[in-house]
Amino acid sequence: MTDPVRWGVLGAANFARHFMAPAIHEALGAELVALATSDPAKAEPFRAFAPGLRLHDSYEALLADPAVEAVYIPLPNHLHVEWTLKALAAGKHVLTEKPIALHADEIDRIIAARDASGLLAAEAFMILHHPQWQRARELVRGGAIGPVRHVDAVFSYDNRDGANIRNRPETGGGGIRDIGVYTYGSVRYVTGAEPEALEARLIRENGVDTWAQVTGVMAGEGQRFTYSALTSMRLFPRQEVVFQGDLGLIRLTAPFNAAVFGEAQVELHRPGLSVTVERFPAARHYKLQVEAFCRSVREGVAYPVPLEFSRGTQVMIDRIFAVATDISL
Structure with missing residues (x-):
């Protein structure tokens, strides 16, 4: 051994x-x-x-x-x-x-x-090691829902502790850096698309974003689709990602905190009210x-989430901050 x-x-x-x-x-x-x-x-x-x-x-x-x-x-x-x-x-x-x-x-x-x-x-970036995301990628790239036309991604939780590092600008806090990496990076992983045009509206408190709505168009891998993402550190907890195509849609019900927020499920909705649900109760991302990291170290196999992928998500985050408009509600 x-x-x-x-x-x-x-x-x-x-x-x-x-x-x-x-x-x-x-x-x-x-x-x-x-x-x-x-x-x-x-x-x-x-x-x-x-x-x-x-x-x-x-x-x-x-x-x-x-x-x-x-x-x-x-x-x-x-x-x-x-x-x-x-x-x-x-x-x-x-x-x-x-x-x-x-x-x-x-x-x-x-x-x-x-x-x-x-x-x-x-x-x-642990979520991409979870089989629910690997299955979603397989279904989308295999044409299970036809060309992707729209993606929705939502991740929210409520954290009002001013001492928490996520609420402090000097520690690199903010919702986008904490959870936006998930709503942006997961969609890039599944579709292979990158942002073509983006708009963003932010609510900030004490110099960090506590609410961010990002919309735009993403393109790549032969697809072009509209995109909408909401992240917040001031809302009731919610997690969901939906990939919608011409022939159906794929919905992930606990995409980011599997087994903590809820059971990881991949729903495939097809015409005629057909719904196929795949469950992943035992997977621990x-x-x-x-284990993936150790295999790469010991066996030399390619690590499935390289820094180049992480850089692509950070480029998207940098772009979001650059185009963002501050609002209040």
């Missing part, structure tokens, strides 16, 4: 504690061996499932640990580029939370460092993401 990839985590973030660290611990081909935190009390929940975990009191100390091969970075958005580059310079493979950067040109720096080092660096 191939030796597992030995992982370290930079910081004892709640998200790492509840989702990614357990996924690394449970994933085939992975072993969680180290955590960097200056507060030993924050390490105890991690040690509950990884009792042999080594603690480092600084990020630099973890990057200097020769036993650590790969690093997961769940730090606030504005620190992602800095510590991704430091991890690569330290000779570590690195998986960094989304958005991996705040501007597309910053991803160019990471790509250059990745290529120079020969290491794997990627954005933790965080675990699948780690």
Whole structure:
């Protein structure tokens, strides 16, 4: 059996504690061996499932640990580029939370460092490792609904905690950077299309977008369709993506937080009120993401969500901010 990839985590973030660290611990081909935190009390929940975990009191100390091969970075958005580059310079493979950067040109720096080092660096865009998205892509590109004519994507939740990093401009907060990556990147993945024309209306609080409506036209892979996306950090929770074509539509009911928001389902609606529902109750996208990363490290297979794809989504985000009009409701 191939030796597992030995992982370290930079910081004892709640998200790492509840989702990614357990996924690394449970994933085939992975072993969680180290955590960097200056507060030993924050390490105890991690040690509950990884009792042999080594603690480092600084990020630099973890990057200097020769036993650590790969690093997961769940730090606030504005620190992602800095510590991704430091991890690569330290000779570590690195998986960094989304958005991996705040501007597309910053991803160019990471790509250059990745290529120079020969290491794997990627954005933790976990949803594309979920079989519901792979199935949606297969159906759309296989012509199940005919040419795509329109796509709707919605992701909202309610977060009014002013201290939360998502509500703070100095940490790279805002709804677009937190959840817009999903409503934009998922549609790019399924259709292969890129934005041709975009308009955006934003509501901002304290310098971050809390509500964003993006509309426009996307084109590519022989298709051209209208597009509408809504993201908000001030609305009742909702998640849904619909791909509508001439011959039917595909609806994903829990597209972004599968098994947390609800059961992942792909509905195929066809003429005559025909509805076929495929369910994915057991799929765990965080675990699948780690396993894909480890296969790429150990076996050299292409990672399914490369930085070039992440850059394309960031280009779209940059463009949205450039054309956005601020409104109030």
